[in-house]
Amino acid sequence: MVPRSSLTATITAIITILLLLPATTSQAQILKSEDHVYGPFNSSYIYGPLINIFHVIPSASINQGALQITPDSAGNISFHNNSGRIFYNKPFKLWDDHDGALASFNTSFLINVYRVNKTPGEGIAFVIAPSLSIPLNSYGQYLGLTNATTDGSGANKLVAVELDTVKQDFDPDDNHIGLDINSVRSNVSVSLSKLGIQISPNGTVFHVLWVEYDGERKVIDVYMAEQDDKDAPIAAKPTKPVLSSSLDLKSLVNQESYFGFSASTGVTYELNCVLRWNISMMVFPENKSKDWNGITIGLGVGVPLVLIGIGGLVYFLLKKKRAGSYSDPQIMGTLKSLPGTPREFIYQELKKATNNFDEKNKLGQGGYGVVYKGTLPKENLEVAVKMFSRDKMKSTDDFLSELTIINRLRHRHLVRLLGWCHKNGVLLLVYEYMPNGSLDSHIFCEEGSTIETTLSWHLRYKIISGVAYALNYLHNEYDQKVIHRDLKASNIMLDSDFNARLGDFGLARAIENEKTSYAELEGVHGTMGYIAPECFHTGKATRESDIYGFGAVLLEVVCGQRPWTKIEDYQLLVDWVWYLHRERRILEAVDPRLESNYVIEEAERILKLGLACSHPIASERPKMQAIVQIISGSVPVPHVPPFKPSFVWPAMDFSNFDSEITATSTTEYSPFNTQSSSVHVGLSDV
Ligand SMILES: *[C@@H]1O[C@H](CO)[C@@H](O)[C@H](O)[C@H]1NC(C)=O
Ligand SMILES: *[C@@H]1O[C@H](CO)[C@@H](O)[C@H](O)[C@H]1NC(C)=O
Ligand SMILES: *[C@@H]1O[C@H](CO)[C@@H](O)[C@H](O)[C@H]1NC(C)=O
Ligand SMILES: *[C@@H]1O[C@H](CO)[C@@H](O)[C@H](O)[C@H]1NC(C)=O
C-alpha cells in the first residue's frame, strides 16, 4: 500500500513534470535516425533469432546467404513466371502526425541479378507498399508490383525503384532503372547502358544501390555502383545519381508503409538476390508534441481536471493491487526481467474466449495442467490457453520456467507464445492455436482414432525435418543452449500446412540450470521409450538425451507405431527395427498404411538415422547439426552396427561393441561421470 503522504508527493511530482515538459519539448524537435543493417543472410534469418525480421512472400525465400526475391534453386519449382516479395516486417512512419513533415531516409542494398541463360528476365525493385502482400499474377512484366488489373490504380499506394531487364513496349530498353508510381509504366526511367552499367551482364556481377529520400526537399536520388565481390567492403557511393526526381510521398503512399523488395521472372528468367540491406530512417518524437501543446494552452483550466485524473489513476492502481492481481512479487519480478516483456492478457477475456474453461474446449492435459482452445473475438484469433494446475508453489515454478524459456525463442518450427495472464493465483500461458493438433493424433494406427486418412510420406518427411531444425536451433543456434527434455509425438504440433511446431516447453530447461531431474517429475512414466537409458542413472537431461527422444520420434513417424509397441518378440519398437536392419529388411518397418507411396531412399535414411540416434551410448549419437544435414540428404547416414550395442554404465570401454563411428570426446554436458563404479545394464535383448 502506498501511504497517503507519498501519494500526495507522487501527484506533486507528476504535476511538476507536466509543467516542465511543454517548455522543453515544444521548442525544438530533435530528429534522430534509426539504423537497420542486415546481411549476410545466414541461418539466423532462416531458423534462428532473426527469423521474424522479414516477411517473406513466395516465390521469394531466404536461402544461401541471400534474400532470393525469385527462386535461386529450381528444386521442384519452375524458374519461369514467378514473382515474390520480401519486406522488413514493421512499417515505417513516413510523416509526422503533428505537422505532417515528411521523413527522410536512406537505404542501400547489395544485389546480384544473375542471368542463367542468354536473356535475363524480368527485374527487381525496391518497393514502398501499404501491406505485407503481393498481387496475384504479378509475374512477368509486372515485377511483383502490380498485375493486369491493378496496374496504374491509385489504390495501390505504391512507389518503387525498378531495375528492369526486359523491354516492354513502354520501356526505353532492356537495361534501365525507373521510378514507378502505382504502375510498372515508370514515371521516370533512365537507360543504364549509356552510363556503362549492365544490370545483369554475363557472369556474376554485384551492384550496390543507394536510394536517398529527402523529405524536406521532397526529392528521391538513386545511386548505383558496381561491386567486385560480395564480401568486399561496400563500394564508394558515386557523386552523381543515376536517377533523380521530385517525389511527394505524402500524396502517394500510406503514412505507415512497408519497405522491401519485389521481383519477377517471366518467359525468360534471372536470379534476383539481395545480399545486404541497410535502412537509415528518420524517426519522429512519439506523438507527443501535439499533446504537450494542448496542455500548455489548457493549463489554466486544465490543472484541476488533470489532478482529478491522476487521483483516479492512483486510486485505480491501489485498488488493483488490493485485488491481488499483481500480488506475487516473484512473478512480477521475473516478468519485468524478461526481455521484450510478453503481452499480458486480461483474465476475463481468456475466460470468455474458452467459454469459462469449458471441458468441451479441452485440447489436452499433462502433468502440469490443462490446455484449452479459445477464440479472441476482437482479434479474430484462435489461441491455446494453458492453465497450470499443480499446487500454488509448483504451478508458479512451472509457469515461470516455461515462460522464461519460451519467451525469447523464435523459430518457425516452435509454437509461438502470445502472452500470459495471472489472476488470483490462476496462471495461464497463451499460445498460437495449431489447427491440426499434435502429431500423435495423425501417426498411430489406433482403435478409436477419428483420423481416417494417413499422413503422406511427403508430409511425414516435412514434419521430421521441421522438428530437426527446431531442435538444432535449441541445441546450437540460440544463444543459450536449451534442452527440450520431453520430445515425443504428442508434443509436436502441426499448423494449418502440416508444418511441425515443437511445443510444450513445460520440461525444457536452459542448460545452465538443469537441476530438476526426471525422477522428481510426475507423469514421466507415460513418456517411457523416449527417455535415454543414461537418464535413469544421472537423472539429468542433456542434448544427447534429447537426440535419443528425437530418434524415437523418427521411428514412430516412419513405422506408425509407438516406441513401446511390442512387435514379434521385441519389447520396444527400436529393437524390432534394429533386428530388421540386421536382416537387411529395414523397409519392412515402414508403416504399411503408406503401401508403396513413399520414397525408398528417404525411408531407409530416416530409419537408420532413428537407430543411430537411439544408440545406447550417449556420445555415439549424432549431433543435431549433422542430423539436419543427414535429413536434407547432403550428408550420408552414419554407419549403424548390425546389433544394437549394449548399454554400458559408466561408458568407458568403447571397444566392447561393434561400432565404426569414431567415439567423440564427451562434452562438458555429458552425463558420464567416471567416479561411480561400473555397472552394466543390459537394456538390449540382442
Ligand atoms: C548471422 O548474422 C547475424 C547478424 O548479422 C549475426 O549476429 C550472427 O552471429 C550470424 N550467425 C551465424 C551463425 O553466422
Ligand atoms: C513436385 O512436388 C509435388 C508435391 O509437392 C509432386 O507431386 C510432384 O511430383 C513433384 N514434381 C517433381 C518434378 O518432382
Ligand atoms: C509464362 O506465362 C506466359 C504468359 O503469361 C505463358 O505464355 C508461358 O507459357 C508461361 N511459361 C511457363 C513456363 O509457364
Ligand atoms: C542520408 O544520407 C545523406 C548523405 O548522403 C545525409 O546527409 C542524410 O543525413 C542521411 N539521412 C538519413 C536519414 O540517414
Ligand SMILES: *[C@@H]1O[C@H](CO)[C@@H](O)[C@H](O)[C@H]1NC(C)=O
Ligand atoms: C551498411 O551499413 C554499414 C554500416 O553503416 C556499412 O559499413 C555498409 O557499407 C553498408 N552496406 C551497404 C550495402 O550499404
Ligand SMILES: *[C@@H]1O[C@H](CO)[C@@H](O)[C@H](O)[C@H]1NC(C)=O
Ligand atoms: C490482381 O491482384 C488482385 C489482388 O491480389 C486480384 O484480386 C486480381 O484478381 C489480380 N488480377 C489478375 C488479373 O490476376
Ligand SMILES: *[C@@H]1O[C@H](CO)[C@@H](O)[C@H](O)[C@H]1NC(C)=O
Ligand atoms: C506517374 O505516371 C502516371 C501515368 O503513367 C500518371 O498518371 C501519374 O500522375 C504520374 N504520377 C506522378 C506523381 O508523376
Ligand SMILES: *[C@@H]1O[C@H](CO)[C@@H](O)[C@H](O)[C@H]1NC(C)=O
Ligand atoms: C552475353 O553472352 C551472349 C552470348 O554468349 C551474347 O549474345 C550477349 O550479348 C552477352 N550479353 C552481354 C550483356 O554481354
